[in-house]
Amino acid sequence: MSPSIPHRFNAEELEGLRTRYRTERDRRIRPDGATQYRRAAGEFGYYAKDPYTERVEREPVRDRVEATVIGGGFGGLLSGAKLRDAGVKSLRMIDEAGDFGGTWYWNRYPGIHCDIEATVYMPLLEEAGYVPKWRYAPGEEIRQHCIGIAKRFELYDDTMFHTKVTELTWDDDAAEWHVKTDRGDEFTSRYVVISSGTLTQPKLPGIPGIEGYRGHTFHTSRWDYGYTGGDQTGGLTGLADKKVAVIGTGATGIQVIPHVAESAEQLFVFQRTPSSVDFRGNRPTDQSVLDSVGPGWQRERMENFLNLVTGAHVETDMIGDGWTATAKLQRQLLTGTIDPTISEEEREYLDEIADFRKMAEIRDRVDSIVTDPETAEKLKPWYRYMCKRPTFSDFYLPTFNRPNVTLVDTADTGGITRMTETGIVVGDTEYEVDCIIFATGFEVGISGVLSGTLPVTGRDGMPLLGHWARGPRTLHGFYSHGFPNLFHLGSMQNAASVNFVHVLQEQATHIGAVVAEANSRGAKRIEPSAEAEQAWCDTISQTAPKQFGFQSQCTPGYYNGEGNPRQVSFSFGPGPVVFHELLRNWRADNIDEILS
Numbered sequence: 032m033s034p035s036i037p038h039r040f041n042a043e044e045l046e047g048l049r050t051r052y053r054t055e056r057d058r059r060i061r062p063d064g065a066t067q068y069r070r071a072a073g074e075f076g077y078y079a080k081d082p083y084t085e086r087v088e089r090e091p092v093r094d095r096v097e098a099t100v101i102g103g104g105f106g107g108l109l110s111g112a113k114l115r116d117a118g119v120k121s122l123r124m125i126d127e128a129g130d131f132g133g134t135w136y137w138n139r140y141p142g143i144h145c146d147i148e149a150t151v152y153m154p155l156l157e158e159a160g161y162v163p164k165w166r167y168a169p170g171e172e173i174r175q176h177c178i179g180i181a182k183r184f185e186l187y188d189d190t191m192f193h194t195k196v197t198e199l200t201w202d203d204d205a206a207e208w209h210v211k212t213d214r215g216d217e218f219t220s221r222y223v224v225i226s227s228g229t230l231t232q233p234k235l236p237g238i239p240g241i242e243g244y245r246g247h248t249f250h251t252s253r254w255d256y257g258y259t260g261g262d263q264t265g266g267l268t269g270l271a272d273k274k275v276a277v278i279g280t281g282a283t284g285i286q287v288i289p290h291v292a293e294s295a296e297q298l299f300v301f302q303r304t305p306s307s308v309d310f311r312g313n314r315p316t317d318q319s320v321l322d323s324v325g326p327g328w329q330r331e332r333m334e335n336f337l338n339l340v341t342g343a344h345v346e347t348d349m350i351g352d353g354w355t356a357t358a359k360l361q362r363q364l365l366t367g368t369i370d371p372t373i374s375e376e377e378r379e380y381l382d383e384i385a386d387f388r389k390m391a392e393i394r395d396r397v398d399s400i401v402t403d404p405e406t407a408e409k410l411k412p413w414y415r416y417m418c419k420r421p422t423f424s425d426f427y428l429p430t431f432n433r434p435n436v437t438l439v440d441t442a443d444t445g446g447i448t449r450m451t452e453t454g455i456v457v458g459d460t461e462y463e464v465d466c467i468i469f470a471t472g473f474e475v476g477i478s479g480v481l482s483g484t485l486p487v488t489g490r491d492g493m494p495l496l497g498h499w500a501r502g503p504r505t506l507h508g509f510y511s512h513g514f515p516n517l518f519h520l521g522s523m524q525n526a527a528s529v530n531f532v533h534v535l536q537e538q539a540t541h542i543g544a545v546v547a548e549a550n551s552r553g554a555k556r557i558e559p560s561a562e563a564e565q566a567w568c569d570t571i572s573q574t575a576p577k578q579f580g581f582q583s584q585c586t587p588g589y590y591n592g593e594g595n596p597r598q599v600s601f602s603f604g605p606g607p608v609v610f611h612e613l614l615r616n617w618r619a620d621n622i623d624e625i626l627s
């Protein structure tokens with residue numbers, strides 16, 4: 032640890048930090064909250080268009096399948112794989128994209144990598160006999176792995192790409208779903224799995240004058256290589272004579288900005304809130320470490336990581352990176368290994384102190400890398416560690432030492448003031464640019480049933496959102512009473528983790544096991560009783576993490592509804608490790624309760 036980071040804080044220093052965090056938060060809170068953004072729809076619809084795969088016209092389909100999976104990202108792919116393992120022959124995969132991959136289909140920007148170690152993030156590695164080349168995998172390697180999973184489990188056999196499901200209606204006599212799509216398809220399906228993701232639709236900042244800008248623009252999730260040249264490894268030669276603006280410094284901006292800086296004549300980075308940027312240290316995967324564990328290495332590493340980052344006790348940290356280090360730091364401070372010089376009063380605030388220390392380390396790192404003190408000051412994040420998604424990069428901060436890069440901080444003006452035909456205005460200063468790249472993130476939960484974009488009608492004509500009028504009602508997050516054979520993936524009334532693919536894999540395993548059991552018993556319906564559903568809702572409301580206090584003190588962002596956090600989270604409080612154990616036990620003892 033750097034000597035400039037205080038080992039402990041006295042009461043005055045703690046109060047000083049709290050005040051600073053509050054002040055920084057307050058100057059970023061906007062009255063328009065989450066409505067400040069513009070949807071990439073209507074006149075901005077071209078921002079969401081698929082630049083990678085041409086849409087092919089086809090005849091509408093009228094037929095019957097055994098199972099339909101909505102979503103071709105990891106949730107859908109894993110569900111498809113587990114349904115195949117369960118013996119499902121007739122399986123239809125549907126996605127609005129032109130191929131499999133989900134977020135890895137859409138996001139192909141230069142520098143794209145997954146910030147979770149590939150050996151725990153990329154699922155089914157041992158099954159595929161594949162070892163990721165790099166510790167933190169580039170996006171294209173992950174996308175190719177998605178395609179590999181689809182081929183291996185024959186998920187390409189019956190796909191509907193560039194297709195959106197528009198309606199699901201249950202037919203109780205036939206015990207199957209009627210499915211309609213925006214391509215005129217109407218077919219029936221015994222089972223339907225919905226895995227439509229949460230961060231799917233690109234969003235744009237609602238900057239006054241955005242529609243009047245005449246230069247070139249695009250969103251990072253639809254990268255325009257025709258304009259920039261190069262590929263995901265960089266070499267954006269088309270920018271050599273261009274003045275470029277990147278708006279946004281979240282997890283995406285941090286990865287994109289070093290590549291744009293390397294190629295553009297001039298780069299202006301428009302920042303509203305700095306990210307916390309920690310050490311990355313990407314390197315080739317060490318095969319010998321995996322060999323030393325032998326078969327089952329991936330499951331062991333995944334469980335180890337999940338245990339660590341959700342606070343469960345493990346003897347060894349097999350991953351040893353920025354994610355597990357922060358979890359470990361907090362756990363050490365909270366359990367036992369406490370510095371005796373820390374006072375009783377301070378002990379009450381140990382988690383806050385651990386957080387303050389980590390963030391001091393992050394700010395100290397900025398000073399040690401960025402040479403211009405004024406720029407360094409602007410790049411320092413003043414909020415608690417998990418208020419925003421932590422980021423990791425060894426290239427981002429040095430970018431600000433380049434002569435062709437200017438950091439434009441917009442915190443005082445609540446973001447960019449306006450756009451003109453030729454550039455971006457912050458306060459009274461106009462920055463003329465040839466191209467604007469929006470690294471401004473995604474709408475939360477815009478797809479799927481909760482958003483209302485996919486109407487679902489169950490038994491006796493009951494709309495799902497009517498059944499859920501006072502909040503989601505499910506057993507274990509998967510299924511609802513009155514809506515047989517319909518499965519939801521996601522963290523709602525289920526589990527959450529920074530390695531969400533692990534959670535999705537457990538969910539897919541569960542769905543596959545339940546379908547296999549139903550088919551082997553000749554059951555036509557998979558459906559929880561009203562009592563079982565109520566009991567799970569009670570469990571969720573008793574255990575769901577009450578993050579409101581923490582989140583409401585956070586700087587605004589999509590984690591806390593731009594400063595307006597939900598009162599309670601919808602997920603299972605004791606966390607994924609306990610939840611997965613609960614599911615395994617439930618499958619062993621209670622599975623017949625939902626089969627008829």
Ligand code: NDP
Binds near residue numbers: 589
């Ligand atoms: P974010 O929503 O995290 O970031 C959007 C950025 O745009 C923020 O810096 C935001 O500032 C800025 N912004 C928005 N409006 C304005 C405005 N009017 N003026 C100036 N700046 C503005 O989106 P990302 O695409 O970066 O990341 C989204 C998520 O995608 C991540 O949280 C992560 O879950 C996932 N992701 C994961 C990766 C991985 O490796 N696993 C890699 C990349 C993304 P402010 O913070 O002030 O709102």
